[in-house]
Amino acid sequence: MSAKFKRKNKDQRRYYSLSSLVDDDSKRSEFLRLFPEITEELLNKINSFCRKSDYFLVEENGALALFDDNKYYFIDLESEFNYHKSFYQNRGYKKEELYKALKSDQMQVVDVTGGFLGDSILLVFWGFYVETYEANPIQSALILNALKRFPIKNFTFHPFEFRGVRAHSVKEDSVIYYDPFFRKKKEKTEPNKNILMLREFDKFDFLKLEDFRSFKLVVKRPIKGNPVYPNPDYSLKTKSIRYDVYLTKLNN
């Protein structure tokens, strides 16, 4: 989930096309100065990932957005938290299917597909300790910037990592949460428009289940989508979403 980038004074926005961040040294240094949370290494990853001149990274009052097709996409964690606060003010969350799928004695979740942090933030709000990975470097930059503006407790973020998520780096008794892009057209639940746009950058393989044999794994799927891995131990369903649960620990 992401909020629209809609501040008042458009003139104060600074635009950096992805190609200018490769070709124009002064633009590149200016960008790195404005966003100290974005390392040169991350910027290099962004550049090797995509150099399209029609994608722009945009700065306004310290916030970073991705600009595409006349829309701004950025992560607004404060609004997200406030939204959850008012949504859950008079109702419990312990019967939510995602909560039930992920809860454990440790309440420790590793979210391997951070995206716009929608699920990660909801889990922190529900009282989980969350460690999040994200492979896409642009998405990682948006996340790092969002966390700089609104730091989150009980939350750790690992930028541009995916293959780096290995069982040995994951705390024992964590539950792994995996929300890959829905890939087939017939998988009816439409992803958000912003996620459709970022699909262009979706070049990652599915997580290898063998790597996580010793963990419980929860995979988010569209209600009628095929399971990513065969034979989930059980599934929890909402109207449009299914959470396939693999008790891989027990299957060893």
Ligand SMILES: C[S@@+](CC[C@H](N)C(=O)[O-])C[C@H]1O[C@@H](n2cnc3c(N)ncnc32)[C@H](O)[C@@H]1O
């Ligand atoms: C569907 S989005 C996750 C949305 C996230 N749960 C949220 O609430 O915002 C998938 C994200 O995982 C990342 N990703 C990393 N590895 C992936 C993989 N193997 N397959 C699909 N997506 C992957 C993509 O870059 C993308 O940001």
